[in-house]
Amino acid sequence: MNxxxxxxxxxxxxxxxxxxxxxxxxxxxxxxxxxxxxxxxxLHFLIHPLYNSFLWNIHSLDINYPFIVIISSLIYNVVF
Numbered sequence: 001m002n003x004x005x006x007x008x009x010x011x012x013x014x015x016x017x018x019x020x021x022x023x024x025x026x027x028x029x030x031x032x033x034x035x036x037x038x039x040x041x042x043l044h045f046l047i048h049p050l051y052n053s054f055l056w057n058i059h060s061l062d063i064n065y066p067f068i069v070i071i072s073s074l075i076y077n078v079v080f
Contacts, residue, residue, distance in 0.1 A: 001080060010072045015042060018063055
């Protein structure tokens, strides 16, 4: 499997899991009260642990995208 496709799959699964466990990150209500896609909010959530240490706590590592990518990359290198 190509590494890029692997990381893309991990990213999609992470976004689905984050939306399920936290909610209202990718799909938010706009000013008209309609659920809309908010990609900037999701991108900010993905990079948030890089400049704020709150998500590096042991209880929130499941929603820490850089941590998930690092662990997934290690698994990829061992398996493939």
